[in-house]
Every structure is written in C-alpha cells, then in structure tokens.
Amino acid sequence: MFIRAYLRASTQEQDAQRARAALDAFAEERGLAIAAYYAENESGASLKRPELFRLLADSKAGDVLLIEQVDRLSRLSDADWQTLKVKIQEKRVRVVALDLPTSWQLATPGDELTRRMLEALNGMMLDMLAAIARKDYEDRRRRTAEGIAKAKQVPGKYRGKPEDVERNTAILALLAAGNTWSQVCAATGASRSTLSRLTKAKAAVVMVA
Known part of the structure; x- marks a missing residue:
C-alpha cells in the first residue's frame, strides 16, 4: 500500500503546496510515509487535471489518495464527479481526507469486513461533501457575477x-x-488556459490584420 498525496490550488497565484505540512503531520502521527506528491494549479470544477490522473495512473489496488479536504479533489458537477468516482473505484484507490474522519482508518491495514464497511460509509460521505463543495463553488460564482453586474451599473x-x-x-x-x-x-x-487565451487573441489579431 502506497500513500499518494494530492495537492491542488485553483489559480497560479495560490500555493498548491500549502497543505503539504498538514498531510505530512497526518501521516507521521500514524507511522506512515507518503510515497509521492502530486501538485497542480487547476480548478476543482474541471476534470482537466493532469496530476490527479497521473496519480491514479500510478496507483495500484489498495493505495491511498490523501487530500487535505474533499473540495481539493472535487468541486465537480454531479456528472463529472461520477466519472471521477468510477475511475477511482476502478483503480480500487482509497480516498482519505483530513476533513473526513470516517476515512482515516482506510489509511491503515485492517480486516476485510471493517474495510468494506468503512469504504461504504466513506463513499456516502464523499458524495455528500462533493455535493456541498460544488454548491459552494456555484454560490461563489453567482455572488461574484452579481457583484460585477452591480459594479458595472x-x-x-x-x-x-x-x-x-x-x-x-x-x-x-x-x-x-x-x-x-x-x-x-x-x-x-x-x-494552460492562459496560454490558450493569449494564443487565440494573437491569432484573432493576425486575422484582422
């Protein structure tokens, strides 16, 4: 069993490594070692996250995907969350989140019955927290749009x-x-989204010229 830590921040201005100390402390308290870290600056509302999928590609059955909070893994729509969840289940990876105490025991070996019960409970809790994270994302986007609309007046x-x-x-x-x-x-x-925007803008200028 390998523990693979996933760290994500939404923008280049944020520090994706910020939570590393908390993940290290969690592992150390349990006598565990983190085998690899995967960090990226990508939106949690998108499935376009190369490091997350590299982590899953590297993982074997029984490995642990360690995150600080569930929203680091998903702010996805329900359809995209189901897609990601199927991938995690296919790899038989255990998701352990510091903000989800019911998942902590999955970071250490246990008997088969206990493991299956914990995985079932953890799955339900992950679904709930992923839905809450998505709602928070949509609420913040709505408030931002409302604030901009008001400012434009x-x-x-x-x-x-x-x-x-x-x-x-x-x-x-x-x-x-x-x-x-x-x-x-x-x-x-x-x-990469910035590069895409700049290259498209440059191409548009060239076409006009």
Whole structure:
C-alpha cells in the first residue's frame, strides 16, 4: 500500500503546496510515509487535471489518495464527479481526507469486513461533501457575477482584472521561440488556459490584420 498525496490550488497565484505540512503531520502521527506528491494549479470544477490522473495512473489496488479536504479533489458537477468516482473505484484507490474522519482508518491495514464497511460509509460521505463543495463553488460564482453586474451599473467602478502585459508578452515570445506549452507554464507560472487565451487573441489579431 502506497500513500499518494494530492495537492491542488485553483489559480497560479495560490500555493498548491500549502497543505503539504498538514498531510505530512497526518501521516507521521500514524507511522506512515507518503510515497509521492502530486501538485497542480487547476480548478476543482474541471476534470482537466493532469496530476490527479497521473496519480491514479500510478496507483495500484489498495493505495491511498490523501487530500487535505474533499473540495481539493472535487468541486465537480454531479456528472463529472461520477466519472471521477468510477475511475477511482476502478483503480480500487482509497480516498482519505483530513476533513473526513470516517476515512482515516482506510489509511491503515485492517480486516476485510471493517474495510468494506468503512469504504461504504466513506463513499456516502464523499458524495455528500462533493455535493456541498460544488454548491459552494456555484454560490461563489453567482455572488461574484452579481457583484460585477452591480459594479458595472456605476460608471468607472468596474475595471476588471488588470492584464499583466509584461508576463503575457514574455509568454508569447517563448511560444514563438518554439517552447512547448509545458515548458512555458513551468517557466512563467501561467496556466494552460492562459496560454490558450493569449494564443487565440494573437491569432484573432493576425486575422484582422
């Protein structure tokens, strides 16, 4: 049994490694060792998370997927959560979350009956917390949209997020020099969605010209 820690933050401005100390402490208290860490800056509302799926690809039956909170694993829609859950079940990976005490015993070996009972209970709790995380995500998006709409009613109040012109110029220069998207993301800290937006905007300008 290997314990694989998954760390996620939503944006490049956030630290995906923030929860690492808490996961290390959890493992140390139980005399366990974390075999590998998988960290990425991607939205929990999307299934496009390369590191999460690399973790699952690396996992064997009985391995533990260790997370700080269930929302680090999923802020997915119900359909996408079911897709991810099927993948986890196919790999027979045990999800252990620090904010889900019912899952903690799955991090240590136990008898077959106890394990199956805990997995059944844990599955129900994961479904519930994943649904709560999704609702929180949708509520925050709704409040943000309402706030922007209200600000737009006042002339000059809403300006949006300022563009980082220097960084974006550097990104386009790196891409033009033949660097891969992965190399540019690693060098600049930008997400793949940012690269996609910039390349589309550049292509649109070229077409107009």
